[in-house]
Amino acid sequence: MIIGTDSGLAGLVEPCRLNRRIYTDPAIFELEMERIWGRAWIFIGHESQVPQPGDYFTTNINHRIPVVMVRDRDGSVRVLHNRCAHKGAKVVDKRCGNARAFRCCYHGWTYATDGTLLKIPNEKGYDGTGMNPKDPQWNLQPVAQYAAYRGFVFATLDPRAPDLVTWLGGAAACFDNLCERAPEGEVEVAGGVLRYDHACNWKLFLENLNDTHHPQTTHQSVVDAAMDYLGTLPPEATKERAEAEMIPPFGGSYENFEKSGITGFRYGHHYDGGKTSIHANYSVNPVYRDAMVAAYGEARTQEILSFNTHNTCYYPSLTIKTAVQNIRVVRPLAVNRCVIETWSFRLKGAPPEMLQRTLLYSRLINSVGSMVGPDDLESYMRIQAGLEGTGSEWVEMYREFGRDRDEGDRTVGTGTSDLDMRTQYRAWRHYMLGEVA
Amino acid sequence: MHTGDALLKECEALLYAEADCLDRADLDSWMALYTPDGTYWMPAAPDQEDPLNHISHFYDDRVMMEIRRRNFVHPRAPSKDHAVRCSHLIGNIQLAATDTNAGICTVRSNFHAMLFYRDEKRIYGGRYEHRLQHTEAGLRILHKRVDLIDCDAAHKSLVIYL
Numbered sequence: 317m318i319i320g321t322d323s324g325l326a327g328l329v330e331p332c333r334l335n336r337r338i339y340t341d342p343a344i345f346e347l348e349m350e351r352i353w354g355r356a357w358i359f360i361g362h363e364s365q366v367p368q369p370g371d372y373f374t375t376n377i378n379h380r381i382p383v384v385m386v387r388d389r390d391g392s393v394r395v396l397h398n399r400c401a402h403k404g405a406k407v408v409d410k411r412c413g414n415a416r417a418f419r420c421c422y423h424g425w426t427y428a429t430d431g432t433l434l435k436i437p438n439e440k441g442y443d444g445t446g447m448n449p450k451d452p453q454w455n456l457q458p459v460a461q462y463a464a465y466r467g468f469v470f471a472t473l474d475p476r477a478p479d480l481v482t483w484l485g486g487a488a489a490c491f492d493n494l495c496e497r498a499p500e501g502e503v504e505v506a507g508g509v510l511r512y513d514h515a516c517n518w519k520l521f522l523e524n525l526n527d528t529h530h531p532q533t534t535h536q537s538v539v540d541a542a543m544d545y546l547g548t549l550p551p552e553a554t555k556e557r558a559e560a561e562m563i564p565p566f567g568g569s570y571e572n573f574e575k576s577g578i579t580g581f582r583y584g585h586h587y588d589g590g591k592t593s594i595h596a597n598y599s600v601n602p603v604y605r606d607a608m609v610a611a612y613g614e615a616r617t618q619e620i621l622s623f624n625t626h627n628t629c630y631y632p633s634l635t636i637k638t639a640v641q642n643i644r645v646v647r648p649l650a651v652n653r654c655v656i657e658t659w660s661f662r663l664k665g666a667p668p669e670m671l672q673r674t675l676l677y678s679r680l681i682n683s684v685g686s687m688v689g690p691d692d693l694e695s696y697m698r699i700q701a702g703l704e705g706t707g708s709e710w711v712e713m714y715r716e717f718g719r720d721r722d723e724g725d726r727t728v729g730t731g732t733s734d735l736d737m738r739t740q741y742r743a744w745r746h747y748m749l750g751e752v753a
Numbered sequence: 754m755h756t757g758d759a760l761l762k763e764c765e766a767l768l769y770a771e772a773d774c775l776d777r778a779d780l781d782s783w784m785a786l787y788t789p790d791g792t793y794w795m796p797a798a799p800d801q802e803d804p805l806n807h808i809s810h811f812y813d814d815r816v817m818m819e820i821r822r823r824n825f826v827h828p829r830a831p832s833k834d835h836a837v838r839c840s841h842l843i844g845n846i847q848l849a850a851t852d853t854n855a856g857i858c859t860v861r862s863n864f865h866a867m868l869f870y871r872d873e874k875r876i877y878g879g880r881y882e883h884r885l886q887h888t889e890a891g892l893r894i895l896h897k898r899v900d901l902i903d904c905d906a907a908h909k910s911l912v913i914y915l
Contacts, residue, residue, distance in 0.1 A: 508798050508808045511907035537830035541823035545816070557816060655907045660808060672805045685795065685811040687824045690832035690910035698831075 322749050329741050329748075332714040332734075336703040338744075339517040345651035352632055352747040353378035356583065357461075357470040357483050359634035359645055361385045362659070363393050364467060364504035370414045370429055374398055377471060379648045383459055384408045384418075385469055388430045395462035395471040396431045401454040418456065431456035466491045467502065468634075486725045487585035490628040494638040496620045499607040499665030503641065506662035507675045510683050514656055516696035518632070518648040519740070521656055524692055525627040525635050526588035526736040528573035529715070531566045534695055538687040539567030558598075558676055565594035566688065576626060576731035580720075582753045584631025584743025586736045593626035595639035603667045611665065629736075631743050641674045644682065652700055658682040713737035754856045754887040761848050764860045764885060767892045772841035772864075775914060780822035783914070788886050788893045789815055793914060795899040810904070810911065825913070837913050838869040843881070856887030857895065864899075866915050877915050878902055 325347070328335035338344055361373045366387040373385045382398040384407075400407045400420040407418045407427065417434055419426045426435040433454045436442070442449065462471040463480040468491060470480055481488065495503055514521060524530065542563040546554050554560040576593050580586040589596075600621065608617040629635045636643040645657040660674045681688045703711075716733035729735035746753040755763055767786065774783035787793070794804050795811040804812040813821060824830055842865045850859040860883045868875045884896040899915050 507806060508801075509905075510797055510808055510810075511905070513907040513909045515909070533829075534831060537827035537833070538820070538824050540829075541820045541827055544823055545819040549816075559816065559820075563820075658808070668806065675805070675808050678808055679810070679812060683797075683808070683810050684908040684911045687821065687830075690912055691830060693910055694831040694834075 326745070326749055329745055331738070332717050333710045333712050334741065335709050336705075336711065337709075339519065339700065339703050340651060342651045345517075345648075347748065349378045349380070349648065352744065353648070355472065355474040355477060355747050356632055356743075357463075357472045357477065357480055357630075358632075359630065360395055360462070360469045360471050362467050362503075362505045362661075363387075363464055363469060365412065366393060368414060370416055371412075372408060372415060372418075372429075373412045374408050374410070376647065377459065377473060379650065381473070382406050383471065384456075386415075386429050389428075390430070393462075393464060393469055394430060395459045395469065396456040397459060399456070400425055401433065401456070402436075407456065427456045431458060466495045467504075483583055484630070485581045485583070485585065486579075487581045487587065487628060487630060489623075490587055490625055490636060490638050493620065493623050493625070494636060494641065494661070496612075497608075497638065497641065498663035499604075499611040500663075501611075502664045503661040504664060505659055506671055507660045507678075510658040510678060512656045512658070512682070512684055512689065512693075514654050514693055514696065515652060516654070516693070516700045517651060518646050518654040520696040520699055521644075521646060521654065522629055522632065522635070522740065523737060524696065525629055526578055526586060528576065528578075528588060528731050529570070530692075530695065531568065531573075531594075532570065534691050535566040535688055537691070539564055541687070543567075558673055559680060561598050562677055562680055563688075565597070568594060570732060573731045578729050578731055578733050578735045580727045580729075580735050580739030581725065582743075583746070584740045585629060586631075586739045587625045587628035588731060588736065589625040589639075590623065593624045593639065595626065595637070596624045598639070601667060601669050601673075604663075604670055607665055607667070629740075631740055637677075640677045641670070642678045642682070656682075713741070754853055754858075756851065756853065760851065760858060761846070763892055764848065764858065764883070765846050767885065767894070768843050768846065768860065768862060768881070768883065771894065771897075772843055775866075776839045776841055778825075778837055778839065778913060780818075780825050780914075784815075784818045784822055786894055787815070787818070787897075788888070788895050791815065791894050792896050793818070793899075794897065795901065795915070796904055798905050799900070801904075810901075810908070811899075811914065813914075832910055832912050835871045839913065839915075840867045841865070841915075849882075857884060858887075859884050864915070868913075870912065875909070879904070 328338050358377050365373045369387050369389045371387045377383050384398040385395050398406050398408050402425045405422050407420045417426050424437040428434050459471040460473050460475040546560050576589045578588050625638050627635050633646050641661040643659050647655045658678050660678050662671045713734040716729050720727050720729040720735045745751045771786050793813045797808050797810050801807050843862050846862040849861045862881045864881050866877045879901040882898040885892045886895040
């Protein structure tokens with residue numbers, strides 16, 4: 317089938333059915349990289365990763381395009397294409413570090429941290445050739461747009477994309493909540509990163525985040541194993557174990573998940589939870605609570621801590637857990653492969669136990685050695701394999717269709733609704749076909 | 754507690770016994786080689802100093818080992834539907850420190866582990882550090898640290914201890 321035409325593409329995503337080829341066809345993947353990942357705001361990193369002038373962090377904006385996030389001498393954080401203007405080499409190859417200037421390893425072209433070309437060795441060879449080294453075309457090029465919201469740095473290759481705040485819309489409230497959970501109102505990256513190789517299409521990871529109908533099946537084994545063992549211990553022995561709070565909610569009933577609710581926004585953003593989520597019954601560290609009350613007062617503290625989301629997805633590259641303070645970053649590589657990074661955050665002004673709890677969660681649920689993530693990935697890999705089958709062209713997302721409520725800037729449904737799926741595919745059609753976001 | 758070569762021999766025997774349990778994917782016998790307060794740690798960064806304030810791939814104490822060995826044989830753990838077969842080689846075993854009063858010694862070694870899982874052969878390699886405790890039943894593992902040479906790379910699911 318030819319997908320070179322938009323009418324061919326439009327037929328692949330129906331209101332409640334998805335053609336298998338959006339997960340398996342390399343040509344569609346390339347189009348997604350161009351139209352979704354080339355038009356949306358993509359999460360690059362957090363300002364706290366580059367605290368000092370010259371600090372940098374490198375990543376790719378889609379499966380190919382290398383960029384560098386750098387703190388300039390003027391204190392601002394910039395996102396530049398990581399490509400030498402001379403022969404095209406990646407100028408910065410280390411994942412992170414500090415540089416007074418960026419020097420290309422090939423012919424020594426050297427750039428300031430704002431991207432300006434500073435020096436070409438043996439420059440006289442260009443005299444009188446018509447090549448003007450002061451022309452900005454010979455600088456490291458800035459990405460079309462970049463901006464930060466509460467320290468979270470995004471960039472887009474599309475100069476016509478709406479500004480970041482407009483694009484985030486009501487979903488920005490989850491960034492606010494994450495930061496407000498810090499007594500000092502700010503978070504910072506801490507405790508390193510996990511990088512998890514996923515042999516599946518990038519969308520399968522995103523679609524699982526607020527799929528509240530899978531934990532009861534996929535994660536039954538770890539819930540059974542935990543309950544079986546923890547049940548043999550006296551209650552006082554499990555009281556101090558955060559694992560005893562973190563694992564069992566994965567076995568929550570469908571009714572419980574329904575109560576959590578799902579909220580969808582424009583551009584594919586959505587979250588599960590709000591009043592309640594699988595994180596809602598975690599105990600609150602008393603030292604942390606005191607610090608929060610000292611900073612915000614009792615009523616506001618209560619308000620902040622009771623806004624309890626499970627996962628918030630900023631489509632297509634970032635998902636955050638406000639209540640746990642970790643995030644996962646999607647880095648697509650090929651139609652059947654992506655890397656999922658897990659970063660953890662310190663709440664400024666909170667006791668060290670809070671970061672330790674975040675890291676425990678990341679390790680317990682998101683690491684390659686965990687007993688949760690590998691069972692999710694196993695499901696994605698089986699979907700990836702199954703969708704090669706030709707017995708049917710379709711998968712479905714009908715659950716609770718027609719029962720989602722329109723509330724102005726957002727759509728709200730029960731926690732087990734496929735509203736999260738439909739929200740993502742509305743955005744997919746927006747980016748891929750130019751439809752209304 | 755032995756000293757010198759006799760102690761080294763005893764340490765080697767324990768390391769081989771532990772590797773044998775993992776090769777057979779027998780987590781029940783494996784756990785029995787650890788002291789009740791024993792821990793297993795696989796850092797996610799080179800020279801990682803701390804399992805609590807930095808992320809790790811694994812950091813299990815007895816409670817997590819108990820949960821993990823139950824999960825490992827659960828009939829409805831999708832990632833465990835595929836059996837995992839392992840072959841460990843341990844070499845360059847050296848006694849790094851001995852505290853005869855406390856009955857504790859530290860042993861460092863290199864390891865290569867070949868895994869077969871989901872129709873795919875994988876190679877893991879790196880360094881082990883074992884802190885061993887002398888007990889009435891012989892040496893037991895107080896702490897094992899596994900430093901993969903590619904600990905900070907993107908990894909696939911790892912459904913068993915290395």
